[in-house]
Amino acid sequence: MIKVRNLNCVKDNQTILKDINLTIEKNEKVAIIGPSGAGKTTLFNILSKLDESYSGQIIINGHAIESYKDNKSFASQIGVISQGIHLIDNLKVIHNVLSGKLKDWSFIQSMISLVKPFEKEVALEALQKVSMAEHVNKKTAHLSGGEKQRVAIAKLIVQNPNIILADEPIAALDPKLAKEAIQLLIHHLDSKTIIAILHQVDYAKEYFDRIIGIKDGCLVFDIQSTQLTEKMIGDLYA
Numbered sequence: 001m002i003k004v005r006n007l008n009c010v011k012d013n014q015t016i017l018k019d020i021n022l023t024i025e026k027n028e029k030v031a032i033i034g035p036s037g038a039g040k041t042t043l044f045n046i047l048s049k050l051d052e053s054y055s056g057q058i059i060i061n062g063h064a065i066e067s068y069k070d071n072k073s074f075a076s077q078i079g080v081i082s083q084g085i086h087l088i089d090n091l092k093v094i095h096n097v098l099s100g101k102l103k104d105w106s107f108i109q110s111m112i113s114l115v116k117p118f119e120k121e122v123a124l125e126a127l128q129k130v131s132m133a134e135h136v137n138k139k140t141a142h143l144s145g146g147e148k149q150r151v152a153i154a155k156l157i158v159q160n161p162n163i164i165l166a167d168e169p170i171a172a173l174d175p176k177l178a179k180e181a182i183q184l185l186i187h188h189l190d191s192k193t194i195i196a197i198l199h200q201v202d203y204a205k206e207y208f209d210r211i212i213g214i215k216d217g218c219l220v221f222d223i224q225s226t227q228l229t230e231k232m233i234g235d236l237y238a
């Protein structure tokens with residue numbers, strides 16, 4: 001469960017997020033929509049502990065976010081996927097997928113695994129789920145955008161965190177690949193809480209239970225996806 005209380009974020013004297021309050025229950029599928037510059041990525045960065053310039057309270061599964069002192073304990077709670085930088089291009093696919101396991105391994109195990117991958121079966125099983133098993137030994141840089149997104153999903157399957165945060169995970173994909181990626185994400189990580197920032201309102205309505213609208217740093221609606229009206233969408237993007 002995620003609880004956000006009175007979250008404010010100011011940068012360069014500009015208010016980026018204003019009094020955000022949110023409770024997201026275990027297993028909920030929540031889409032966040034809103035125009036560019038609304039503050040969505042800032043919220044994603046704060047919830048994924050990449051940005052600490054805020055005031056307010058964030059509780060992740062009963063513990064204040066700042067109490068997760070090391071990356072390993074945080075990685076068992078939160079996994080992230082975004083448009084870009086979540087894979088290391090120079091590594092083989094297998095190593096990127098197994099990087100989801102780093103939180104469970106000692107430093108020595110992680111080092112050895114770079115030469116001779118540990119738990120290769122775990123990676124292969126996850127790659128099979130996203131139809132990427134035949135690419136296991138390819139250099140990640142040689143994959144297409146859609147294939148990289150599937151590897152990123154395989155990594156999340158291996159990481160097995162409680163909560164998945166996604167920032168425009170499908171923005172760089174064509175409509176067919178985008179749909180496949182969102183379906184894979186929802187299908188294979190269905191037992192998780194998923195919070196995804198999306199530009200495609202149709203997908204938000206189709207695949208998510210709840211939709212949150214953010215505009216000018218403010219939460220303007222927080223509703224069941226069946227309640228979203230054309231007027232709300234029009235006002236949000238106006």
Ligand SMILES: Nc1ncnc2c1ncn2[C@@H]1O[C@H](COP(=O)(O)OP(=O)(O)O)[C@@H](O)[C@H]1O
Pocket residue numbers: 011012014016034035036037038039040041042043
């Ligand atoms: N590090 C920063 N310093 C100053 N302003 C920032 C910084 N990061 C983001 N902003 C500003 O915050 C606002 C929200 O940005 P962002 O969270 O990326 O929006 P979104 O993801 O909804 O498009 C924008 O006006 C952006 O210019």
Ligand SMILES: [Mg+2]
Pocket residue numbers: 040041042
């Ligand atoms: Mg953004």
